[in-house]
Amino acid sequence: MPKRSDLKVTKRVVDALSVEAKDAVFWDRDMPGFGVRVYATGRKVYVVQSRGPGGPKRVTLGRHGELSTDEARKQAAHVIDCIKRGEDTGPEPTEAELTVAGLAERFMRAHVKSHCKPGTALAYRSVIDVRILPALGTMTLDEVGRAEVSALHHSLRETPAMANAALGLLSKMFKMAEAWGLTPPGRNPCRGLRRYRVRSRERFLAPEEFRRLDRALKDLEAEGKAWPIAVAAIRLLVLTGCRRSEILDLRWDDVDHTTGEFRLRDAKAGPRMVPLTAPVKRVLEGVPRSPDNPWVIHRGNGKGRLGNLSYYWGTVREFAGLDDVRIHDLRHSYASRALALGESLSTIGKLLGHRHVVSTARYAHLMRDAEKAAANRVGESIGVHVTNGRVG
Secondary structure, eight states: OOOTTSBOOOHHHHHHOOOSSSOEEEEBSSSTTEEEEEOTTSOEEEEEEEEETTEEEEEEEEEBTTBOHHHHHHHHHHHHHHHHHTOOOOOOOOTTTOBHHHHHHHIIIIIIHHHSOHHHHHHHHHHIIIIIHHHHTTSBGGGOOHHHHHHHHHHTTTSHHHHHHHHHHHHHHHHHHHHTTSSOTTOOTTTTOOOOOOOOOOOOOOHHHHHHHHHHHHHHHHTTOSOHHHHHHHHHHHHHOOOHHHHHTOBGGGEETTTTEEEETTOTTSOEEEEOOHHHHHHHHTSOOOTTOOBSSBOSSSSSBOOOOHHHHHHHHHHHTOTTOOTTHHHHHHHHHHHHTTOOHHHHHHHHTOSSHHHHGGGHHHHHHHHHHHHHHHHHHHHTTSBTTBOO
16 A cells, blocks of 8 residues: 555546545645545545635536546646635535536636647536526535436427537536546436437538639628628638638648748647648738738737637628638638539548548438439430340
8 A cells, every 4th residue: 555645546546446444535746735635435536635814625527437636636736726815715615505506617717728629618607608597507416306407408409409419418427427537427417308300401512602702702801891800701611611710710830931830729639730832821821911910810900819700701691692601611611612623521521630430421421412413414425325224
């Protein structure tokens, strides 16, 4: 048995820890104040202890196995810092005391902040504030059962994708509550609820629609009705197939004219390089640089990047008569054009930055449609030489 302050808290070490008669706390040698309490029953929980202006304080982070060692270590660093600064981390609330609103704040602070990308954090915050809290925010965790969650899900049935998103996010919150020891095992009221079926909505621009979009961008910019930086962003989406966040996060330092590529630092599947094609170069050459602003798609006031394209895209698609086209459909359209040019699904997956082939498989039906069209063309060309479908 290692000494109680002479071990490195890792999953393997914690898995092997045990006590015989009485509970014990084993402290991490690298992070003072971070440890794991092992109960005689075999239960193990991560704990933090530190001294603040009001004296020593100990906080339970969550159960081992439900909370990973790495996540516990990250949370420990945050909690220790709060204790030392005198910020009230509060006593561990019970299931009957903590409200859904309180759980949401802890979820955003202790989990989302350190594990999710900024865009995901913003999306989570919106769903929590607009959908979850108005319905359940004042209820304590023990008051939220399947009936309450089902009612929330049902109330959003007119927007099934949003209903499923709210249910999925609430389930994540209760999963973390269980990991933090705030609720007993198996207490997730979202578990087993059936999600709504969401019809796959695919919209691809035809060549004539690409031309209408191009005319709309040119005319709106010439008439001063569309901001040139936003127009450039939309053109880059059309020409690269990149995700909206990938283009908005692009910095000038990421553009390498020597290698003919630009780097996506925070792409969904990890950093990747995108070819700097001639049309893309022309768009970038037309984007004015803002002094001391590293972003390509910048605000224009010298501070930060453009945060959203929704308003500008709404103006553009209305002007182009493409009211049913979402901005993400530009990415789908890029893929469909690649298929029309004979590129393989494997190549298209690499162009789009897909980590798994199943993500690209959604476009397989387009390849089959192209094959059917080719078969019809070949059949028609041969058919003129046969009679009633019979050779000879």
